[in-house]
Amino acid sequence: MKPKVAFYWCASCGGCEEAVLDLAEGVLNVVAAVDIVFWPVALDFKEKDISAMDDGSIAISFINGAVRTSHQLEMARLLRRKSKLVVAFGACAQLGGIPGLANLTTAAGILAEVYGDAGTPELQFRDDGHALTLPKLFDSVFALDRAIPVDYYVPGCPPSPKIVSDMFQALLDEPLPEPGAVLAPDHAMCDECPRRDTRPQELKLDRFYRVQERMLDMDRCILAQGLPCLGPATRAGCGSRCIAGNMPCTGCFGPTSHMRDYGGKALCSIASVIEGNETAQIDRVFEGIVDPVGTFYRYSLPSSFLERKRLE
Amino acid sequence: MPDDFEPRIVAFFCNWCTYLAADLAGTSRIKYLPNAEVVRVMCSGRVDVQFVLKAFAKGADGVLIGGCHPGDCHYQEGNYKALRRYRLLRRLLRQMGIEDERLRLEWISAAEGDRVRVVIDEMVATLKRLGPLRKAEEERAHLTEVA
């Protein structure tokens, strides 16, 4: 009988489901190979409905999105219990993703910003006797593996079609990959960059540019052109799509297995290839990097060592 | 903040200058505060930004990087690499709500035993003023929402 699989989303954009649909004709093969018991929306989340299923009766749960509300946490735990394997699918589940930038603020901060003085929604509300509830918004966004144990990771925002099809290959056939593996090459993206040979050996940047500050050559190393391109620090497998779009890598495929804090390591290396031995000169060079956290932790703040901005 | 707050400092000292300065402070029996604990590296250029972040994440209230004076690096220019990383890292930490004073980069030569005392004592005083980096309770509370 075909393995039962589930797809679920937490705090995410739906791009990951689209990434699966982008297998196009390939989707039909996947559908043929598995028995999909959930797609991102599942049954009413109450304990008793879920406990109706036997623990571990789902072969693989593919969970995308970060954990941001009590409701998503509950669901993630539930699926963990019901599944033999849980796959953190996409940058949000693996690293926290762009919604993870919310770790620079708090739930209160967000509600205040969004609703201002128009009044904020309440977790429990009675409207002429009708009890309505909303799940709790956490102060922090969490990568999936901070909430539940994760067996495999699929990087990318979104994962590239090749990565997705390789993933199905890898997980539907024996032998399974190493537990905890990130299902993508374990070297940095520069290696597959079409412009890799144009990177000079002696790179010493005397300033960083913002994208609106200079025209970019179509065929020269983008870092060498002064834009902080994170290709050297980012796991390969994306097919260097952003480079093809003539824009710098922003790191959605996250770290290789030899980095512990993606942003810290990326910063460390970018800061190593600049001019300047005096503080003033060095600071001038870095002026072009106006938002270090947004630059180096765009997809990975919740999975960084510090996890979030310090609470005031 | 509790009055008995004792800041924790992780100090990355280069083998050839600052670590020797600390040795000299020792042989000279110079007395300084016991809040800094030294991790020896061959050169301040080895200090990976990840190390600093790890230290802060694991409970350090301050991090001190000690290297050779500009031009004096045992490896010629490792200390400049350290300086460059430090300047950018400072700005990142600021965004994360971590004050500049909590990360300090100091050039201390093998001859400057007393400088070790001055720097560490100063830093401890500053950190006592700033208070603990992580206000343990609430910070843990929220980080363990999922735990």
Next chain:
Amino acid sequence: METATIPVEKRRITIDPVTRLEGHGKIEIFLNEKGQVDRAYFQVPELRGFEKFAQGRPAESMPQITSRICGVCPTAHHMASTKALDRLYQVEPPPAARKIRELVYSTFMVEDHTLHFYFLGGPDFVVGPQAPAAERNILGVIARVGVETGRKVIAMRRKLRDLVALAAGKAIHPVFGVPGGVSRPLAREDVEQFRLVAAEAVEFAQFTRGLFEKLVLGNGQYVDLIKSGLFTHRTYYMGMVDERNLLNFYDGALRVVAPDGHQWARFDPADYAQYIDEHVEPWSYMKFCFLKGVGWQGFTDGPESGVYCVAPLARLNAAEGMATPLAEEAYLQYCGVLGKPVHHTLANHWARLVELLYAAERMKELAEDPEIADPHVRTLPTAVPREGIGVVEAPRGTLIHHYQTDQRGLIARCNLIVATQNNAARISMGVEKAARGLVDASHVDDGILNMVEMAFRAYDPCLGCATHALPGSMPLLLRVCGPHGNVLHVLRRDANGSIRRE
């Protein structure tokens, strides 16, 4: 978890989750003692706070950051954001850049409307609202229209998305938008590919239109359903139009027509704040938009209520016609059958196909424009940034990005009004109306659940896709409770579509 534990003191039916732009949606239906619907709520229980964490980010990163609001229509956010940057930096993109943007955008519109018709909303008609849930999905559609057509649809989508990727870097979360232009020009061979696929797209749109005529218009039942009062609300409508008041997705003025079809307002999108306001309900994370000039009167329709809607139906109401020949023809046929303005929510599906045709034709026009391959695709901005507003017509309706920055172009304030917010009030009304009309405690079945769903699916609330994507039905649980919350009976529709009473 709260939702699991709160006591129900009235009879309730919970449809949880349904989904929308930012995560999940939830419908709560409360019955009175007689078992009739007392009140229904469409709740949005999640929020990611882009407006907040956008603060401090450099404006130029917003096109890529905000595209993560939605992975189904990232191109819409990317484009609205990029246009906001043009205004922010007061820079005019070179003609080629402007055309490349609209070309990519049109390509995206064709693709997204195709997705919705075949994968999401369409099945309701192609397969039929009463059909077993297990068939009401793309596979059902394929079964109905034939594998060949099925492959054709999938292949079409693939080609379109490959083109977006070719020009914009990635189909999901594009990267090509920069203030004052696009990051890369189109090479001749790129343009050639666009030409070929554009021609196919027009053909495909015509084919789809034919399919709709055959399957839907040919079926009196469906037409009646579309026209049924259950799915009718007389509200205001908003959409983007060009200088001739013809529909445009990429640029133009916003036009609002009253329930009687007359122009109520026509304004520069940058002035949106003078016309649109947001209402907050304490039981939902989603804000409900309404027309300032008219005012918020609660969840009710008619000229006195500021409730309005966007998306295909609204756009066709707000516009006076289509800018391309075949689309214009389709538009006239549509008005011929339904009149104008059209107040039937389910007509959205038909309107979408008219737009599909327009998007394909527009794509063809631009692909054949000789200027499109001009290598000059960027103007470097020089002005000091302060404020910028960018608006496009997303597949699901008007999308507004509004940024204020400091001198260095770091975001200070960010306001985003997404399509589904414009529709939120009308969706809630639709759900409640459908529920009132269909649900009663003694008789609840799968078809009824689906009818209720259709009330919001017609708007294609962004990520509604998920409610319908493979393998098909949105699993639902419907519980009818007696007084003091004792469960009378539970109807469960499982993922495989089978219905079980418990």
Next chain:
Amino acid sequence: MSDRNGAVRIGVYTCHCGANIAATVDVKALAEFAALLPNVVLSRDYKYMCSSPGQDLIRQDIRDHQLNRIVVASCSPHLHEHTFRTALKVGGLNPFYFHMVNIREQASWVHENKAQATRKAKDLVCAAVRRVAFHQPLERGRVAIHPDVLVVGGGIAGIHAALTLANAGKHVFLVEREATIGGHMAKFDKTFPTLDCAACILTPKMSAVRSHPNITLWTYSEVTKVDGYVGNYKVTVLRHPRYVDEDLCSGCLECLEACVCKQAKVPDDFNLGLSKRKPIYIPFPQAVPQVPVVDPETCIQFKSGKCKTTCIAACGDRHAINLRAEAKVEQIEVGTAILATGFQTFDARRTPYYGFGKYPNVYTALEVERLVNASGPTAGEVVLRDGRLPRTVGIVHCVGSRDENTHRWCSRVCCMYSLKLAHLIKERTGAEVFNFYIDMRTPGKGFEEFYQKLLNERVHFIRGRVAEVTDWVFDASEEGKLVIRVEDTLAGFVRRIPVDMVVLATGLEPRADAPEVRRLFNISCASEGFFLERHPKLAPVNTFTDGIFLAGCCQAPKDIPDTVAQAGAAAAEALALIDAGYVETEPNTAHVMEEQCCGCKTCISMCPYHAVSFIEDIHKSRVNEVLCKGCGTCVAACPSGAIRQNLFEDDEIFAEIEGVLSNA
């Protein structure tokens, strides 16, 4: 964790270092604490871990308890890391399964509160225990030692070191900045305390250098660049043109006679300006090499180009004089280098209250050395500038020594050379000689006896720091004299001593260019500016840079016997390396994990030693482990973590960080 040798079994040893540690750190508590740490199977404390019973303890335990990791909490790794690694090796364990915790220099010696010091020691031990678990077995590399030696500085230290090495059959390059070797010693007349003639003992050694087949002598030359590493230094030497070819010149000195400048007008540096020389000159009669130098500053041919160049004519067909000669750059390879760059004397103008430069009859000791020297400007006559014999002479000690305002250190030789000069002046002039001293320091063989001899010679000794030297006279007895004002701390009142001649016993200080030389050879200076030895007692001639040794006053002020002894020691250290034939290198080098390297080239520009190179055909970086000095900068810079450093692996450092913070 290492799986190289099964489960990790750690032994932790806490050293008391007598009371040095035990007095401030609760060693018992520390040992008990360590015993409970993960993977620790044995924890001991012992009085002196570095002693041989201490080391035996480790060896024994490795066998008895199958320990495969060792942590010793004692002093600085700079002191005993090698000792303990050797102990591991002898115990049959790879020496790098070891980590040392510095709880003496960094805890017991610098903290007072025992509880706090102990708490800190615990954290440090905890860090080491976590770290050592990740250690990997490593092999030391071997680097062949080039047998040639560079000696910098041709004073007595350099000369002695060069001769010792040359006599041992090693080739020596001796580089001297001046036109002659001999250094300060060549300026002296007699040496204390034996009063034997400096020239008599020095000049034979100088000519031995000149004639020695194993010595390449380059005077008038400077080291401008040093590359490489122990055993394989590449040195660049700049040889200034002396305009007289050393090989062609026979040292007849006829050119000096022939010079169109009949009168010597140029102040003679060798005699500190007390005499004059010609534009073409030889520093002093016994100079080595015996080859004149042309001073382009003053030579008419250089200034006007219109000289008859009689010197060239005089040289005749030897053609040794070539006024168009240019500087030469020599490239040499050596395995080791000895720095014997010496000292400079304190500039007496920095103590204006002693009147040097103001009153003609105030001299520095070194000037008087020249005056009393038979081959000096006055042929040994001690006369004032006006030619009079001094009747009374005052010698002021500690000028620029033991002084908060100038130098705090004692220059060690001033007391003795002051006594020597007092003796010589009295001998030559019969003058009354007064010594003004703070403390009389005569710690050395025959020194105290010499002092007694002077006392018997009726030389006056007044204990007290001189306040000033002035010509402001109070009465006729002081008329025409210099008055020395001093508080006689024995008599207990201020005295005014009128004298004809004042001699300032100026101290020794580091050469002005010591910082440049230090950078050139990548060594350190101590706070006062003298070169820093590796260990003040155990490695007094070594530096922290392998293969670079120190001799003489560049390391600290010392007298001739000590200098010569140290020069011999430095030579012996060099010989030890050379005869071993190779040196073992620390294995803390970096290496690229090629399968992880993405070829981004970030590392290439990180390395100042060009140890990292880019292999085009495989598109990866590679580290040359011989060139790599193990700084780890490329490791930190590698964006994807594809470069690792032995002994400083990320795993190890992260474990250490978590360790020190384990009870945070």
